[in-house]
Amino acid sequence: MDAVILARWQFALTALFHFIFVPLTLGLSFLVAIMETIYVKTNNPTYLRMTKFFGKLFLINFALGLVTGITLEFEFGMNWARYSKFVGDIFGAPLAIEATLAFFLESTFLGVWIFGWKKVSKKMHALSIWLVAFGTNISALWILIANAWMQHPVGYVVRNGRAEFVDFWAVVTQPYAILKFLHTITAGYVVGAFFVMGISAYHLLKNQEVDLFKRAFKIGAAFGLFATIAVFIIGDLHAGEVAKTQPTKLAAMESVWTSQKGAPMYLLIIPDEKHQKNAVELFGIPKMLSIIAYHNANATIKGLKDFPKNDRPPVTITFVSFRTMVGLGTLFVLLAIIAYYYIRKDILLNKKWFLKLMLFAIPLPYIAIELGWIVAEVGRQPWIVYGLMRTADATSTAVTVSQIIMSLIGFVLFYSILGAIDIYLLVKYAKQLPEKV
Structure with a gap:
């Protein structure tokens, strides 16, 4: 196995592991802020207890997520030195802004939020968690702007x-960056909403703190309904942008091998990469793929065979990841609608089956968002910067295979321990009852 493959595996594993923590931070920060704002407005101690309960889970997730993100910076300098040298002028700028602006904003006011109970006014304390929430989302913005430049x-x-800036605002405001940011953060909101609903469902099933967790479930359901619909709409717009800027990725996402005008969408496909075709194509919807991709029933979808073999991404993993992500996204919309309906009609407690379903649904948004990241990154291959620099040309010449293997083993062991700690702490404190105030 060569250094390029090992470096890709190492970065993929560390990035995917780090990305477990990011979406919950994005979503739960806003949910905690909403809970505390309701407390400030109503002076109802139930919302104060709710804020502290879910705030503790937010802090656990935030702390461990912070640790896992640091290693990615070192990998850019070590394993991907030629990439960093080539794009450092562009790629480094958004990351520098993220560190100096967004990270300091969220970390400073997180300190105020943690240690400011009864030391600052209630309004100032609530404002601090709102600033943390905005900070986490601004942090995501600049990181995703950098990643969007790699995509387009x-x-x-x-x-x-070297690649050098000639138009900073073109990088910041391009549609691919804006849609990627909106798609990612709204997916994070779904993770946060299902996390709150799932934990609330656990306590409701046990008939514990019923009033508090019914209120928490209601907040999660309303937030989740907004988020799931937003993800669906923005995801459709994002797919349209992919069609325009990354036609090879679109072809892999839908396993289209031959160019077609007015291309149908098949509900059941089994790709056969070896023979450059689909082994199974069933339940086709005429012209639907052209409509979804270009909002034009007669648009031409360019097939994979129209691109050189060495310019095509891996098809099966991209296709399966995309289809599974879309299927889960559809499920989330349905679950959010049902959840909101049941809680609004005050019949949630009578639906034990649904509470159990929402409890076991907690991991599903995590899976969906990880699959989305796989689509974004694997679907871009063989380019590390689409159409500009190949992944095979981006690794360092100074790092040996044995060094990458040793660090990869070390990361796997270290991250396995961190993951076990995270799950243990989240489960432990999620099962506990909210503290009295």
């Missing part, structure tokens, strides 16, 4: 063997 490079010129 704009506003640059190659000079002296």
Whole structure:
């Protein structure tokens, strides 16, 4: 196994593990802020207890997520040194802004929120968690702007063997970056909403703190209904942008091998990469793929065979990840609608089957968002910067295979321990009853 494959595996595993923590931070921060705001407005101690209960879970997730993200920076400098040298002028700028602006905003006011109980006014304390929530989302914005440039490079010129800025605002405001950001954060909101609903369902099933957790479930259901619908709409717009900027990724996402005008969408497909075709194509909806991709029933979808083999991404993993993500996204909309209906009609406690379903549904948004990241990154291959720099040309010449293997083993062991700690702490404190105030 060569250094490129090992470096890709190492970065994939560390990024996917780090991304377990990110979406819950994005979603739960806003939910905790909403809970505390209701407390400030109503002075109802139930919402104060609710805020502290879910706030503790937020802090556990935030702390462990922070640790896991640091290693990615080192991997850019070590395993991907040639990439960093080539794009450092562009890629480094959004990351620097993220660190100096967003990270300091969220970390500073998180400190105020943790240690400011009864030391600052209730309104100031609530404002601090809102600033943390905005900070986490601004942090995601700049990181995703950097990643969006890798997906669709704009506003640059190659000079002296390096990519350099010529238009900073083109990078920041390009549609791919905006849609990628909105798609990712709303997916994080879904994770947060299902997390709150699932934990509330656990306590409701045990008939514990019924009033508090019914209120928490209601907040999660309303937030989740908004988030699931937003993800669905923004995801559709994002797919349209992918169709325009990354036609090879679109073809892999839908396993389209031959170019077609007015392309149908098949509900059941089994790709056969070896023979460059689909082994199974069933239940086709005429022209639906062209409509979804270009909002034009007669648009042409370019097939994989129209691209050189060495320019095509892995098809099966991209296709399966995309289809599973979309299927889960559809399920989340249905569950959120049912959850909101049941809680509004005050019949949730009579639906034990649904409470159990929502409890066991907690991991599903995590799976969906990880699959989305796989689609984004694997679907871009063989390019590390789409159409500009190949992944095989981006690794360091100074790092040996044995060094990558040793660090990979070390990361797997270390992250396994962190993951076990995270699950243990979240389960432990999620099962406990909210503290009295």
